[in-house]
Amino acid sequence: MRNVIPLAIDVDGDVALATLLTWRWAYLTNSIPADEANKLEKAFDVDLGQLSGPRGFARRSGSSFSLLGPQDRRASSCRPRRRSSPS
Secondary structure: OOOOOOOOOOOOOOHHHHHHHHHHHHHOOOOEEHHHHHHHHHHHOOOHHHHOOOOOOEEEEOOEEEEOOOOOOOHHHHOOOOOOOOO
16 A cells, blocks of 8 residues: 555654555545455554554544544543652
């Protein structure tokens, strides 16, 4: 798939970003079946289990995956972690 879909920007080795951009380009905001998601997983050598985790950009529901927009991602995943104050 890397040879089929040329990216217009340099992703500098960030495979998660390349996956996100390809997914958005190919499927827009549509959810995709698991077999299509598996193709992306293999093409970019990523783990959609991690990308659909609490800090990820995808959501799994049943046997399909959907891409989360910035407004759909958990607010807590974007905030920096608080450091505990010294006692």
